[in-house]
Amino acid sequence: MSARLKPADPDAGALDEAAQGVVHQAKDRRCLTCRTTFASEWSGERVCPRCKTKSGWRGGYRLSSF
Numbered sequence: 078m079s080a081r082l083k084p085a086d087p088d089a090g091a092l093d094e095a096a097q098g099v100v101h102q103a104k105d106r107r108c109l110t111c112r113t114t115f116a117s118e119w120s121g122e123r124v125c126p127r128c129k130t131k132s133g134w135r136g137g138y139r140l141s142s143f
Contacts, residue, residue: 110134 101119108115108125115125128134 103116103118105114106117106123107113108128109123110128111125113125113127115127117123124134
C-alpha cells in the first residue's frame with residue numbers, strides 16, 4: 078500500500094512566522110541578476126523590479142548546456 082501525501086499548506090509558513098514574531102524588514106539589497114542595489118521589501122525578495130519585467134524572468138530562464 079502506498080502512502081498518500083497531503084499537499085503543502087501555503088499559509089503554514091506564514092502562520093509559523095507570525096507565531097514566532099518574525100518581522101520582515103525592508104532594506105537595500107543587491108539584485109541576484111544584475112547586481113544593482115534596490116529597495117527590497119523582505120528578505121526573500123532578491124531580484125529587482127527592473128529584472129522582473131524582462132522576458133527571461135517572466136518566461137523562466139533556460140540553462141545553457143555544457
